[in-house]
Amino acid sequence: MSKKTRICFVDDEPNILQGLKRFMRPMTSEWEMEFHLSGEAALFSMTQNGPFDVVVSDMRMPGMDGATLLSHIRQDYPETIRVILSGYADSDSVLRTIGPAHLYLAKPCEGESLREAIRHPLALRRLLSSQSMRRALGGLESLPSLPDLFIRLDTELVSPHCSTASVAAIIGSDTAMTAEILKLTNSAYFGIGQRVSSVLQAVRTLGLETIQTLMVKTAIFRLFAGSSHAAPYIEGLNRHGLELSRLAKHMAAALGATTAQAEAAGCAALLSNVGALVLLDCHGDSYIQTLAGTGPDVPVHELEMAAYGVHHGHVGAYLLGLWGFADPTVEAVAHAPRPSQAGHTSNLLLSAVHLARALGPTFPPLPHGADEGRRLDTDYVHKAGLVDQLPRLTQLAQTISAEEKP
Structure with missing residues (x-):
């Protein structure tokens, strides 16, 4: 019992x-x-x-x-x-x-x-x-932890004296993080249209949730930069996450999301492939060989499930859950490849991230020219009432993809 x-x-x-x-x-x-x-x-x-x-x-x-x-x-x-x-x-x-x-x-x-x-x-x-998760992470010496800067920022948020300026001061205390956030803020992925030259301006322009997510993404990618297995794919995964983030925000807006919901969808998409870094670090060449089996009828997440019992969305969601991210974000990352497994269609973030993945850029660790296979969860699309919107959403994805990339 x-x-x-x-x-x-x-x-x-x-x-x-x-x-x-x-x-x-x-x-x-x-x-x-x-x-x-x-x-x-x-x-x-x-x-x-x-x-x-x-x-x-x-x-x-x-x-x-x-x-x-x-x-x-x-x-x-x-x-x-x-x-x-x-x-x-x-x-x-x-x-x-x-x-x-x-x-x-x-x-x-x-x-x-x-x-x-x-x-x-x-x-x-x-x-x-699950036990499958523990097996998949078996090759990891220690689980990545949240950056100290994020913890300090999290503490500041519940302070009665919290302000945009105090948040910016905490971020500005880390020179490397400041440089990376300003670089990303001024990139074409966010389409600001004006030069952002200070952390305070970046916080006011992008919003606190996006800035926090960029901090986590930057810290995690920095952590795996020394991994001989993961390092060759970091640039591609970084670019992929930013492209997904931009597309997910547009998808959420097209589905009627509020500005806050669209930003949250972009944040979830930005972190949706951090689990791939962990699998690369744990399993190295065998992970790349596993991905080589993808094709029109064999999507990436099914290959990962067959090999490890979990896919990289599960691994990324596991880390985000440990770090205290909101459940809608964790769920969007966990079920992005196959959202019907969530058992409901009420999480708009999940819908937006799935559509961005299904209609957007190819997963970077795949061999050059590989066909990523069937990516759209048709059962979920029908249950969520999105079938009639697919032509418009597909055109939106193509338009964004055709725009100039940094």
């Missing part, structure tokens, strides 16, 4: 907790649930009985509020999925949960919507903690 998933709900209003109990009653066969009136009570339960798999907390509570509770859990129980369920959507409240929370859900939230919001990250965690 499999162990039940442990989930904790925290809200200082008894009537809200009673409503949550009713909403969650259909899940009692799968989930072991506790309901607490305070963050202190939830933390005490964890010290006595061990960590929960998921904690869903209200934001505004007397004493310890939701952001503080999830910050404690993040520090002491980093594997726990952390969710804010709140009726307050002011910018200060949301900003304080950027680091501590994986998900931010607005009240009122229907029972099925809340159950689905919990199910998705749990399914993702199970996928990314």
